[in-house]
């Protein structure tokens with residue numbers, strides 16, 4: 001399908017798919033297979049030697065996932081995508097697809113707790129150091145860059161403080177030092193924000209959130225914008241012959257493929273040799289989610305804004321943060337700011353936990369991006385691995401309550417919060 005002239009609503013339903021050529025099935029079939037038959041031993045040899053492209057083994061590729069990958073690339077305005085088993089795997093293998101022992105990354109300090117722990121505690125065990133800089137503090141970002149830096153990493157909207165990253169400011173620095181800008185856009189699906197339009201080189205999603213949209217599967221994806229030149233020798237993984245792949249130099253030997261060297265290396269190294277494969281059934285769930293994504297993000301945004309306005313005016317609420325209230329929203333989120341709202345109640349952490357325990361309709365849960373409204377006290381749960389100091393640095397105060405506003409009627413959501421606020 002030629003995607004070029006279609007709008008996002010149309011791409012969300014059609015990109016990457018035509019009716020199944022064998023059966024004429026209209027929906028995307030789930031290809032539950034471990035491997036694919038070679039037509040002959042020569043065909044098998046050609047596929048293995050990259051003389052011909054095609055399916056070999058489902059750890060690396062699957063037709064259901066292929067539709068998901070093409071659709072995500074089209075929606076984000078990227079050139080290629082790779083789907084993986086979780087958002088966490090997408091992040092980890094993105095970093096190790098760029099940096100190796102001795103290299104460094106510069107990251108914003110307001111990241112999802114699991115990502116912060118991966119960067120702060122896991123990557124250093126493998127010799128990759130991450131230097132954190134306060135979000136949007138561009139002099140601190142530049143000060144953290146040195147000759148070993150190999151990427152800049154940010155989230156479009158930080159979790160849980162919900163600050164909007166000034167992507168274009170980061171992109172300018174990334175270009176100045178010739179570093180790829182990696183953007184986790186989980187909180188802002190492409191119907192709300194397309195980081196590549198603002199200068200991102202790699203976009204990451206946890207598909208487990210709004211893209212799946214119903215809290216039914218775990219998955220992740222990386223989208224390669226195809227706009228980064230990996231032939232700079234400092235990216236050793238792209239310029240030295242790869243012992244694991246026929247001595248290939250990913251930034252030099254792929255012809256037109258050099259532009260999407262990141263995605264090709266991700267598939268042929270991370271998926272092939274490290275194995276974070278997405279199951280085709282999960283890929284199907286995410287495709288189902290994508291079809292209604294434009295409608296859902298519009299509704300999540302309308303409900304999120306209504307809840308944020310309600311809380312802002314409530315006498316028992318000390319403060320409210322909603323990305324839609326951020327001055328950067330005009331530039332980055334003109335079509336809606338999604339359904340995440342955080343707030344503090346007067347009376348601190350004890351009153352916050354009381355509210356969480358008493359609110360009806362909401363589920364206390366360590367997740368976001370479900371059709372159902374969700375609530376959590378991050379300091380004692382999702383971000384409890386962080387020291388109090390690191391929590392405060394990432395904008396997480398002890399009384400902060402995080403809401404992921406779902407698709408229920410906004411008046412029912414607001415009434416539930418109003419009743420719970422009466423009890424504190």
Ligand SMILES: Cc1ncc(COP(=O)(O)O)c(C=O)c1O
Nearest residue numbers: 086087088112159186206208219
């Ligand atoms: C912003 C962000 N990125 C990545 C992840 C990790 O995704 P997954 O749970 O699919 O591994 C999460 C999970 O909450 C997240 O909020």
